[in-house]
Amino acid sequence: MxxxxxxxxxxxxxxxxxxxxxxxxxxxxxxxxxxxxxxxxxxxxxxxxxxxxxxxxxxxxxxxxxxxxxxxxxxxxxxxxxxxxxxxxxxxxxxxxxxxxNTDYFGIKETFTINNVKIKGKKAIVLGTGGASKAVITCLKDMGIENIVLISRNPEKVISNYKVDNYENLHRYKSYELLINTTPVGMFPLIDESPIEEKHIKEREFVFDLIYNPSKTRILQYAMKNGVKCSNGLYMLVLQAxxxxxxxxxxxxxxxxxKQIFNTCLKKKNREKNLVLIGMPGSGKSTIGGILSKRLGLKLIDSDEMIEKKVGKSITEIFKDGEEIFRNIEEDVLKDISMEKRCVISTGGGAIKREENIFSMKYNGIVCFIDRDIEKIFYDMQGNNQRPLVKTKEHLLKLYNERIGIYREVCDITIDNNGDIEDTINSIMKVEGTL
Structure with missing residues (x-):
């Protein structure tokens, strides 16, 4: 025994x-x-x-x-x-x-505390009416909130005399500052799902999703996109445990x-994330991805190569059928790739043009923008006929101006790639925590 x-x-x-x-x-x-x-x-x-x-x-x-x-x-x-x-x-x-x-209660309370969220006197929306929602309701009430509405697919359900409404009526609660998701919607592997639309996130002061896998659910990505303070459920999970x-x-x-155990858990979760490289065509993503994968002993996935393999055509040939067709294939491929764990992923320059691709990259990825001077990119691309959208320097500059704001907005880190390639690699590894 x-x-x-x-x-x-x-x-x-x-x-x-x-x-x-x-x-x-x-x-x-x-x-x-x-x-x-x-x-x-x-x-x-x-x-x-x-x-x-x-x-x-x-x-x-x-x-x-x-x-x-x-x-x-x-x-x-x-x-x-x-x-x-x-x-x-x-x-x-x-x-x-x-x-x-019930130790969920303590984890919920501490999540609000470490995020410096002022609770007393605020109004809260709680998505879901299951066991976790009950701990959230009790915690909110004890912290000074009386005005709580529960949103459920079964609005006829009564919980602790609190109002229960359906998802179609969420627009009635625009003034509610806090939103807490206690449903499993958006949990791995159904990462494409969100219990609510983005428009219902914009008015909030704080969004708390009890899900911790993935660390960036669709609802949290909506919050981050709109500058709303937010948290996933990892700290709550550690505290309740x-x-x-x-x-x-x-x-x-x-x-x-x-604190020690939480930090260890956070590092482990980060170690499961992909390194996703974004940037202009010719910025060095493929070269950097190849070196990083060897240095870190990680699988390298090139999204353009995956697209070519899936369709049986070159990128240039696919573009002849129309950019929209290419982008549809790219979206499907990036969605599949995002389900991988701990890989280096090199993406096409225009992948950030679709919001669905951004969700795929960020849900389990550290997104690195490889920033390279446009003059150097054009110089390096001289004689390269494999860039279907890049025809002239003026065309390249047009693409750059269209995309640079998106690159900077969606990335987690920006890496300068205008100097020695070793410096670029070391910069990524330092920020990512492997150097």
């Missing part, structure tokens, strides 16, 4: 859960010999699975979608916050009993350890 402390997570779909990594980092920091396992099963198995987990000696479990409310029916005791919230995300097995808690450990082990985790 293993001499370990055993913990875990129950839910319906858990293959992409980040929770095991968080708890393993906690075990390292605290010197605990522990294991954190995933228990994935269907709703009709909840009662039996919970009993089995308790019987095999598991010390505690976390609970996620869709069991946060239903699990209350199968546990022996619930804490004060669960009585108020009506949902459980943490269970402690002690003396033959299953005791339910560590609060669970405090409950299971009867300890208090020092603030320094919390």
């Amino acid at each position: 293993k001499n370990k402390f055993n913990y875990g997570l129950i839910g319906k779909k858990l293959s992409h859960s980040f929770s095991p990594f968080i708890h393993e980092e906690f075990f390292k920091a605290q010197g605990i010999d522990g294991e954190y396992e995933l228990y994935e099963f269907e709703p009709n198995e909840l009662k039996n699975k919970l009993e089995n987990i308790k019987n095999i000696g598991v010390k505690g479990i976390n609970v996620t979608i869709p069991y946060k409310e239903d699990v209350i029916n199968y546990i022996d005791e619930i804490s004060a916050e669960v009585k108020s919230i009506g949902a459980v995300n943490t269970i402690k097995f002690e003396d033959g009993k299953a005791i339910g808690y 560590l609060k669970s450990e405090e409950i299971w082990n009867d300890i208090m985790i020092p603030e320094g350890v919390v």
Whole structure:
């Protein structure tokens, strides 16, 4: 028999859960010999699975979608916050009993705090009416918000006497400063989806999406595009996990350890991101991508090469059928490429012309704008007949003027490529954190 402390997570779909990594980092920091396992099963198995987990000696479990409310029916005791919230995300097995808690509450509250969001007296929209929304509602109320509207596909549902409305009526709440998404819409792998349209984001002061995978959901990209302060659910996930450990082990985790584990988690998430190179034709993306991929030991993906492979024609030949046809193919290819993890991706110069491409690049990518002087680009391109849109220096300058603002707006970092190529590579690696 293993001499370990055993913990875990129950839910319906858990293959992409980040929770095991968080708890393993906690075990390292605290010197605990522990294991954190995933228990994935269907709703009709909840009662039996919970009993089995308790019987095999598991010390505690976390609970996620869709069991946060239903699990209350199968546990022996619930804490004060669960009585108020009506949902459980943490269970402690002690003396033959299953005791339910809700640590989501603490993670939600701290997310507002670290983002310096003033809550008291504001108005809030909460998307969704599931277990997570109940923790959000309780937290907002305790922090001084009374004016809360819940938006649901099932507006007939009543929660804690709060108003529930449907998505078609979101326009009625333009003056509501805070918007919190508690639905799974936009979660990996359905990254193209957003629970609401961009127009409903523009008026807000703060947008909080409880989803953490991807780190930049469509709704968060809408917020960033419109200059709205926003946050994903990673900090909340870390805080609720560590609060669970405090409950299971009867300890208090020092603030320094919390910060250490969160920073480690943040670095791991960043290490999963792609390096996406954007810039003008001839700016050096392909050359830089090739060197970076070898230096970092990462797969190199050239979007133009992928397009040619998919269609069986050269870029020049595809453009003869019309730029619109090329852009449609490019959009599909970039969407597929974006699902990769930790690659170097070199994009075509005009990929940033479509918003869908920008969403694809940014959802799991660090976007690097390779900035090169237009005179140098034209000089380097002399005699190159493989650039279908570049015919003359004047044409190149026209393209540059059309695109430069977009490059600068959508990139995460700008890299100067007017000097030695090694300096360019080192600049990317320093900013990205691998040098």
